[in-house]
Amino acid sequence: MRSDDWHLTEDVDDFVARAGDFLCSRPALHTMPLTVTEKLRTRGADAYGAQAPVLGRLERAGKVRATFYRLRGLSLTPLTPEHADTLAAHLAALGHSIPHVSADHTTATAFAQAWQRHTGAAPTLSKRLRLYRLDSLTPPEPLPEGRGRVVGEQDHEQLVRWCGEFLDTVGEVPGVDADSWADSRFGDKHFTFWETPDGTPVSMAGSTSMVGRMIRVDPVYTPARHRGRGYAGAVTVEASRAALAAGATDVVLFADPADPTSNALYRRIGYVPVTEWAVYDFSAPAAEAG
Incomplete structure (x- = not known):
């Protein structure tokens, strides 16, 4: 050759x-x-x-x-x-x-x-x-009540369930359960929950480990019963802020261009389009x- x-x-x-x-x-x-x-x-x-x-x-x-x-x-x-x-x-x-x-x-x-x-x-x-890249992080105002926190081992059952629901929502296969978790596309990611003041998790965001000073936020998921209250934006901001604090110069995420709600949200908090995929x-x- x-x-x-x-x-x-x-x-x-x-x-x-x-x-x-x-x-x-x-x-x-x-x-x-x-x-x-x-x-x-x-x-x-x-x-x-x-x-x-x-x-x-x-x-x-x-x-x-x-x-x-x-x-x-x-x-x-x-x-x-x-x-x-x-x-x-x-x-x-x-x-x-x-x-x-x-x-x-x-x-x-x-x-x-x-x-x-x-x-x-x-x-x-x-x-x-x-494909979006974070330009200048702009937290929504006002933020919903509650706080972001790192997902721990005690949250594993709920995390697996929510990732399975996410896959169902976006139509991806195969699914994921406790047995397949380690080898799934989620097994090596880091997760953040947004929880209400009483400690109830209501939304999650995952992120990859940093490589080439790049971190990708993936997935972002809010169960249907908790949507429309600003939780997805809040947890995405938390995951993005953690990526910047870790030293990432490029924080990226993918969105469905047919979903105007998520695209508008990501633009509001500081993400700008890079390319269509x-x-x-x-x-x-x-x-x-x-």
């Missing part, structure tokens, strides 16, 4: 050594590969219940220009249409199976079209997200389906 080309590996440490500086150069935009590669590095592929990961970097003139990782699906940093086509052709030639692709909307669309050209697999837009699912090629 030429030096100016896509380089693939299953060695996470080698990938981080070669591409880590590139990923840290734009920590907000690269939030997903930063957290995923760190989890792979510290816990291995078993943390995702997946086969061995495939990681790739695009080099031009001796510098990394883009990366991808493939676990259950493919996740990309921003690519030009030309580079998306080159990657699609390369992965198709190697016989890779890709059930879905996730990236900024422009990149995901370019790759989806290229993958269809090279494999015949038809793409379907299955999810749209909006998209996930495309791929159907089996006609010959394979037949």
Whole structure:
């Protein structure tokens, strides 16, 4: 393979050594590969219940220009249409199976079209997200009564239940319970509750560990019976403030662009849009389906 080309590996440490500086150069935009590669590095592929990961970097003139990782699906940093086509052709030639692709909307669309050209697999837009980055934290006024507090071991049962409710609300699978918690996408996150003056938890926010001086707030959830009282904004502010106190220079979160309430909330407390995000699912090629 030429030096100016896509380089693939299953060695996470080698990938981080070669591409880590590139990923840290734009920590907000690269939030997903930063957290995923760190989890792979510290816990291995078993943390995702997946086969061995495939990681790739695009080099031009001796510098990394883009990366991808493939676990259950493919996740990309921003690519030009030309580079998306080159990657699609390369992965198709190697016989890779890709059930879905996730990236900024422009990149995901370019790759989806290229993958269809090279494999015949038809793409379907299955999810749209909006990536936000914290600019200047602005707590809502007035804050609801109560306080934020770090979630402790005594809260584990309620935390597992709320994360399961969150997954049901956003339509994600698989679900989560006490047995699957450690290997779920929540198992290594840090959580904050907002509780009323009598100590009743009413909302939660999770956050990733810091990597590349970036922390992602995820998830934010308020049970339906407690909504409309400002609790989500209050707990998001608490999680964001904790991230800044930990030394994060980039605090980010994803929101559903079709939900005007959450988008308005995040803007009010100081988050600004970075990019639109998209996930495309791929159907089996006609010959394979037949």
